[in-house]
Amino acid sequence: MSPDQKDNYTVALIVVGNEILSGRTQDTNTSWIAEQLNKIGVLLQQVRVVPDVEPDIIAAIHDLREKYDYVFITGGIGPTHDDITAEAVAKAFKAKLQLNQTAFDILVRHYGGEEYVTPPRKKMAMIPDGADLINNPVSGAPGFQIENVFVMAGVPRIMQAMFDDVKTRLKKGKPVLSNTVSCSLAESDVAEPLSALQDKYPSVSIGSYPHFRGGLLGLSLVLRSVNDQELDRATGEVIGMIAELGGEPKALSVQSSGKLLGD
Amino acid sequence: MSPDQKDNYTVALIVVGNEILSGRTQDTNTSWIAEQLNKIGVLLQQVRVVPDVEPDIIAAIHDLREKYDYVFITGGIGPTHDDITAEAVAKAFKAKLQLNQTAFDILVRHYGGEEYVTPPRKKMAMIPDGADLINNPVSGAPGFQIENVFVMAGVPRIMQAMFDDVKTRLKKGKPVLSNTVSCSLAESDVAEPLSALQDKYPSVSIGSYPHFRGGLLGLSLVLRSVNDQELDRATGEVIGMIAELGGEPKALSVQSSGKLLGD
Numbered sequence: 001m002s003p004d005q006k007d008n009y010t011v012a013l014i015v016v017g018n019e020i021l022s023g024r025t026q027d028t029n030t031s032w033i034a035e036q037l038n039k040i041g042v043l044l045q046q047v048r049v050v051p052d053v054e055p056d057i058i059a060a061i062h063d064l065r066e067k068y069d070y071v072f073i074t075g076g077i078g079p080t081h082d083d084i085t086a087e088a089v090a091k092a093f094k095a096k097l098q099l100n101q102t103a104f105d106i107l108v109r110h111y112g113g114e115e116y117v118t119p120p121r122k123k124m125a126m127i128p129d130g131a132d133l134i135n136n137p138v139s140g141a142p143g144f145q146i147e148n149v150f151v152m153a154g155v156p157r158i159m160q161a162m163f164d165d166v167k168t169r170l171k172k173g174k175p176v177l178s179n180t181v182s183c184s185l186a187e188s189d190v191a192e193p194l195s196a197l198q199d200k201y202p203s204v205s206i207g208s209y210p211h212f213r214g215g216l217l218g219l220s221l222v223l224r225s226v227n228d229q230e231l232d233r234a235t236g237e238v239i240g241m242i243a244e245l246g247g248e249p250k251a252l253s254v255q256s257s258g259k260l261l262g263d
Numbered sequence: 264m265s266p267d268q269k270d271n272y273t274v275a276l277i278v279v280g281n282e283i284l285s286g287r288t289q290d291t292n293t294s295w296i297a298e299q300l301n302k303i304g305v306l307l308q309q310v311r312v313v314p315d316v317e318p319d320i321i322a323a324i325h326d327l328r329e330k331y332d333y334v335f336i337t338g339g340i341g342p343t344h345d346d347i348t349a350e351a352v353a354k355a356f357k358a359k360l361q362l363n364q365t366a367f368d369i370l371v372r373h374y375g376g377e378e379y380v381t382p383p384r385k386k387m388a389m390i391p392d393g394a395d396l397i398n399n400p401v402s403g404a405p406g407f408q409i410e411n412v413f414v415m416a417g418v419p420r421i422m423q424a425m426f427d428d429v430k431t432r433l434k435k436g437k438p439v440l441s442n443t444v445s446c447s448l449a450e451s452d453v454a455e456p457l458s459a460l461q462d463k464y465p466s467v468s469i470g471s472y473p474h475f476r477g478g479l480l481g482l483s484l485v486l487r488s489v490n491d492q493e494l495d496r497a498t499g500e501v502i503g504m505i506a507e508l509g510g511e512p513k514a515l516s517v518q519s520s521g522k523l524l525g526d
Contacts, residue, residue: 018470021307022441023297024485025472027290030312034286044284046319049293049310052470056309079451080471081458120454139480157475178285188342191383195344207281207315208343209288212420217402222287 007226008173011037012046012064016057016075016085017154020049029074029159036163041173041226042070052076057088065149070170075154077143079120085151086144090128093146100127103142110140135165145169174226177255179235182220183247193241194221201234203227220252232258270489271436274300275309275327279320279338279348280417283312292337292422299426304436304489305333315339320351328412333433338417340406342383348414349407353391356409363390366405373403398428408432437489440518442498445483446510453482456504464497466490483515495521 013033019025027049034044045068050056057073065071076085090097103125107117117125124141127133134143134152138161143152145166152162183190187210198206204225211218221238225231235256242249251260276296282288290312297307308331313319320336328334339348353360366388370380380388387404390396397406397415401424406415408429415425446453450473461469467488474481484501488494498519505512514523 018468019472019485020293021297021310022439022485022487023294023301023307024441024443026294030283031286031289034284038286044286045314047284047310047312051308078471078473079454081454081461082470118451120451123454155473155475176285178287180287188381188383191342191344191386198344205281207345208341209282210341210418212418222282222285224285 006171006173007041008176009042009069009171010045011042011070011072012048012068013044014057014060014064014071014073015047015049015154016052016073017049018052018082021051028156029154032156032160033072033163036167038176038178040167040170041175042170043173043176052082052084054084054088054091057085058092061089061092061149065147069148071149072166073149073151074159077124077141077151077153079123079141083123086126086128089144089146089149089151093128093130093149095128095130095146097126097128100125100131100133100144103127103133106133106142107140134162137161176224176226177228177231178222178224179231179254179256179260180220180222180252181235181238181242182218182250182252183242184216184218185242185245185247186217187219189245189247190219190221190241193245194238197234197237197241200237201225201230203230204234206234206238228256232256232260235260269434269436270304271439272305272332272434273308274305274333274335275311275331276307277320277323277327277334277336278310278312278417279315279336280312281315281345284314291419292417295419295423296335296426299430301439301441303430303433304438305433306436306439315345315347317347317351317354320348321355324352324355324412328410332411334412335429336412336414337422340387340404340414340416342386342404346386349389349391352409352412352414356391356393356412358391358393358409360389361392363388363394363396363407366390366396369396369405370403397425400424439487439489440491440494441485441487442494442517442519442523443483443485443515444498444501444505444523445481445513445515446505447479447481448505448508448510449480450482452508452510453484453504456508457484457501460497460500460504463500464488464493466493467497469497469501491519495519495523498523 131144131146207222209220239249394407394409470485472483502512
């Protein structure tokens with residue numbers, strides 16, 4: 001391991017989205033991005049949903065990009081008046097927003113000729129000076145990277161395609177594995193032994209999540225770690241704890257290599 | 264209208280949630296809260312998802328509570344070791360976290376006797392000094408309000424029940440109405456006339472959202488305003504614009520009072 005190699009790298013996500021804040025659109029990008037990042041040992045550490053308002057976007061960039069290894073921004077890079085992300089990012093970096101010839105050429109190819117790159121489409125080739133383009137195999141108009149900030153589309157299918165390119169540029173850590181064990185015990189019944197297990201396994205993050213399903217209160221215990229063996233041991237103890245308390249442990253989505261409950 | 268009465272009040276939401284950041288849980292509280300707030304003229308203006316980490320929660324509270332009229336916090340008020348929100352809020356306000364007798368009495372009643380209020384359950388009665396309790400008709404353990412910060416459970420059904428109480432304490436603005444018109448035109452085709460309409464109707468916020476459905480790219484134009492008549496007029500013009508461009512406007516979820524497309 002090289003001296004600057006870390007177990008995990010960190011990401012903050014800025015979602016530019018009036019449509020999320022108005023309640024119109026249910027965000028699904030966060031969970032998709034988080035799951036992809038887990039696999040390459042990168043941790044999503046904060047999400048900010050901000051409106052389509054330039055100072056709010058700029059403030060979020062300044063706030064986050066020194067604190068986390070990478071900042072992802074989704075949304076607001078289309079052709080309409082409410083797409084202001086590229087300009088906000090340019091201002092945050094004090095970079096000039098200018099026509100990027102490569103991006104323009106991509107649009108000419110995508111739309112089948114320069115005459116089809118109307119002014120609104122041309123806007124999508126306005127990229128901050130010094131940024132690297134992010135490939136968009138779905139709809140042509142590229143995203144871009146400037147320093148540790150990656151700007152992607154908000155439409156899930158396009159964002160996901162852009163992420164293929166982004167992924168190749170990120171430092172990789174150790175994959176984060178997760179086991180989930182559910183039962184129908186009350187959270188307060190498991191609280192004390194669970195806390196003791198958390199203390200015993202500091203390299204495993206243990207979370208407790210009550211939920212209603214079909215009107216019944218249930219409990220999911222989620223264990224996460226980059227250490228497969230420790231995760232396996234801790235999960236085994238959680239399963240034992242539930243059984244000892246008279247509950248019926250069910251192992252769901254086990255990612256560690258151990259055999260748990262015969263999975 | 265009294266001098267301090269505003270058209271709209273503002274909320275920032277802090278979601279305390281490792282389970283959201285890990286991708287395990289899809290957040291649904293944001294859209295639910297946003298829609299409830301629209302009805303009472305309160306605007307959700309920012310969402311922050313932070314991990315179960317005390318300094319991150321405290322930093323978010325300090326950052327947001329001066330900038331917005333209200334701050335909502337969801338999650339992390341249960342009985343387990345990973346429930347640290349009450350303590351973080353207490354520290355943010357430099358208030359003592361102490362046993363709240365009213366909260367304790369609620370738990371005694373809910374669980375059917377003091378002997379059932381085990382130490383983990385008693386933890387849920389530890390409330391920052393000076394806070395007002397928020398009623399929880401679902402599972403007993405209350406949320407709390409301290410100054411302009413409202414702390415609620417993260418479990419949607421419990422959060423929603425607590426919101427009934429929170430709602431009575433908020434100043435009300437003018438309800439935000441929203442009309443959505445969809446078509447299958449490209450975003451770049453509507454960009455210029457839509458921008459002109461946005462300029463013409465400054466009291467209406469117009470958003471443009473492309474989406475894939477069944478593999479086809481579609482476009483939703485969303486108009487929002489507290490002014491019913493302006494919203495109606497702007498929506499009528501958007502419908503006319505789409506027709507003029509050769510598209511087939513479909514009016515979805517019209518909240519303004521006008522008859523649009525015979526709805």
